[in-house]
Amino acid sequence: MKKIALGMIFAAASLMAADGATLYKKCVACHGVKAEKPALGKSEVIAGWDKAKLVEELKAYKAGTLNRNGMGAMMKGQMASFSDADIEAVSEYISTLK
Template sequence: MKKIALALLVASVSLMAADGAAAYKKCVSCHGAKAEKKALNKSEIINTWDAAKIEESLKGYKAGTRNVHGMGALMKGQVAAYDDATIKAVAEYITTLK
C-alpha cells in the first residue's frame, strides 16, 4: 500500500510540473525560456524569486491589484484563465528554471 501511495505522489508531482511547464509556455516570449529576461525590459528577472513571491504576484495581477511598471493590464490578461492550482504550478515550475 505504501508503494502505491508513493507512486501516486510521484505521479501527481510530475503532473503538476508538467502543468506548470505547459502553462508557462505563454510566458516564454516575454520572460524567456528560463525566466531569465526582464519582460519588455520592464520587469524583474523572475527566476530569482521564490515560489511564494511568484504566486502572490500572479494572483495580484489576476485580481487587478498589482500593476508593477505599468504591466498590470497586460499581465491580468495573461493570467486571467489560470486557476489557483495553475498559478501554483507555474510558480513552482519557474523556481526550477535556473
C-alpha cells in the same frame, strides 16, 4: 475493489493536475525560456524567485491589484485564464529556473 477505485481517482486527478512547464509556455515570449529576461524590458527577471513570491504576485496581477512597471493590465489578461492550481503549478516551475 476500493483500492482500485481509489487508484483510478488518484490517476485521474494526477492527469488533470496543472503542468507548470506547459503553462509557462505562455510566458516564454516575454520572460524567456529560463525566465531570464526582463519582460518587454520593463519587469524584473523572475528567475530565482521563490514560489511564494511568484504565487502572491501572479494572484495580485489576476485580481488587478498589482501594476508593477505599468504591466498590470497586460499581466491581468495573461492570468485571466489561470486557475489557482495553474498559478501554483507555474510558480513551482518558475521557482526551479535559474
